[in-house]
Amino acid sequence: MTPSSTAAIKALIFDVFGTLVDWRTSIAREAERLLAPQGIRLDWLDFADQWRAQYQPAMEEVRAGRMPFCKLDLLHRRNLDVVLRAHALEDVDAPTRAELTLAWHRLDAWPDVAQGLVALRTKFLLAPCSNGNISLMVDLARRNGLLWDAILGAEVARDYKPKPAVYRHAAEAFDLSPHEVMMVAAHSDDLQAAADCGLATAFVARPDEHGLGMGETEPACRVDLRVDHLLELAQRLGCGTGASVASER
Amino acid sequence: MTPSSTAAIKALIFDVFGTLVDWRTSIAREAERLLAPQGIRLDWLDFADQWRAQYQPAMEEVRAGRMPFCKLDLLHRRNLDVVLRAHALEDVDAPTRAELTLAWHRLDAWPDVAQGLVALRTKFLLAPCSNGNISLMVDLARRNGLLWDAILGAEVARDYKPKPAVYRHAAEAFDLSPHEVMMVAAHSDDLQAAADCGLATAFVARPDEHGLGMGETEPACRVDLRVDHLLELAQRLGCGTGASVASER
Numbered sequence: 001m002t003p004s005s006t007a008a009i010k011a012l013i014f015d016v017f018g019t020l021v022d023w024r025t026s027i028a029r030e031a032e033r034l035l036a037p038q039g040i041r042l043d044w045l046d047f048a049d050q051w052r053a054q055y056q057p058a059m060e061e062v063r064a065g066r067m068p069f070c071k072l073d074l075l076h077r078r079n080l081d082v083v084l085r086a087h088a089l090e091d092v093d094a095p096t097r098a099e100l101t102l103a104w105h106r107l108d109a110w111p112d113v114a115q116g117l118v119a120l121r122t123k124f125l126l127a128p129c130s131n132g133n134i135s136l137m138v139d140l141a142r143r144n145g146l147l148w149d150a151i152l153g154a155e156v157a158r159d160y161k162p163k164p165a166v167y168r169h170a171a172e173a174f175d176l177s178p179h180e181v182m183m184v185a186a187h188s189d190d191l192q193a194a195a196d197c198g199l200a201t202a203f204v205a206r207p208d209e210h211g212l213g214m215g216e217t218e219p220a221c222r223v224d225l226r227v228d229h230l231l232e233l234a235q236r237l238g239c240g241t242g243a244s245v246a247s248e249r
Numbered sequence: 250m251t252p253s254s255t256a257a258i259k260a261l262i263f264d265v266f267g268t269l270v271d272w273r274t275s276i277a278r279e280a281e282r283l284l285a286p287q288g289i290r291l292d293w294l295d296f297a298d299q300w301r302a303q304y305q306p307a308m309e310e311v312r313a314g315r316m317p318f319c320k321l322d323l324l325h326r327r328n329l330d331v332v333l334r335a336h337a338l339e340d341v342d343a344p345t346r347a348e349l350t351l352a353w354h355r356l357d358a359w360p361d362v363a364q365g366l367v368a369l370r371t372k373f374l375l376a377p378c379s380n381g382n383i384s385l386m387v388d389l390a391r392r393n394g395l396l397w398d399a400i401l402g403a404e405v406a407r408d409y410k411p412k413p414a415v416y417r418h419a420a421e422a423f424d425l426s427p428h429e430v431m432m433v434a435a436h437s438d439d440l441q442a443a444a445d446c447g448l449a450t451a452f453v454a455r456p457d458e459h460g461l462g463m464g465e466t467e468p469a470c471r472v473d474l475r476v477d478h479l480l481e482l483a484q485r486l487g488c489g490t491g492a493s494v495a496s497e498r
Contacts, residue, residue: 175384
């Protein structure tokens, strides 16, 4: 992408799970913290992978219109029940299941994210465009020191990515045309769907999302930018360092 | 309200026009800036009052179900047309009308607001719960250095205050019960509607909202707290000074 073609960008919207936060090791940590004291022994990373594996099928029920929209928290809870059943762990009580579901609110950001967003915020409006619900995004932001202009995404659009309505709604919420908004994600399918709606796209490599060397390192679709981390994205988009972002005006 | 009764509060949601920002002098300034160069002479504060006077009737069309929900920007634009017609100013062209409509995105906050929110943010989740649309809230936040956890309110709930759905939706977005959320406003009708939904309420006096000494100074309904400014609200709710808010964690 030439400099002139990113000149129209006024807002960046972000995928969150995998792109901004390391869900896998965070969920493994939280599962061990909550289940190990009950005498449960599991491969915690494998447990995280199994829980995450239920994510797309659960959302597909909503996307396909077979169930009404609900917050991702509710899908995470149902998916947890599936995984616990598969491990013959039906004895885990409801309070533990509720607390473990909120593990998704306690994910840690990749190391470049907080500083990268500060730099990007000097030039662009920023919002998550995630399938996570508003309260989940709020909790991740507070935990990791992320500053957003708004929380956009599935709950506000009332459908799940990669349905076009979610990307379009994000642009409309900012009163912007799709080409004035750049979707930032570590997943090619997310970026392809955003591009199909007319958004600009930036691929961020998260090679360790699914374990060391097990994430996407190169986009499988055409994108406008491909970067290794958010500070590189800020540099490529001509942002300052963000050192003076405390002065909002 | 006793200290124990505010102990449950986890989030504060705010009315914006009049409560956080001085719409009247800001609109008067913007109208003069855009219309005076076209040779138009008006009492600019009176013009602001007349524009604002169309606000509730326009929203009532949506609240009553006579028109589908639309962003407040669109209602502001239609209301502007009404006011210009009343002044026989049909010659004002469409680009000027569009730019003047965006004057509502360029309102100045009352002097206590930015610092007050910083202090309140040390202890509570914060969101606007305004009839203004998301982009309008985003622009006011950037202009005035306000940090929000999320943008809630009419556009997200797809109805206008004081309809109960707007307050209830804000609490639900934070995964909180109504009694865990406090509505902060300078208007008794807004606070009464929030209280009817089970929210806690704080009245902030804005005696100059409609001109010097022409705003509400005392609530006309029962409220949980009554303060003169947001720093007093922060103190009453046991917040720190916010001096170290830069460390988000």
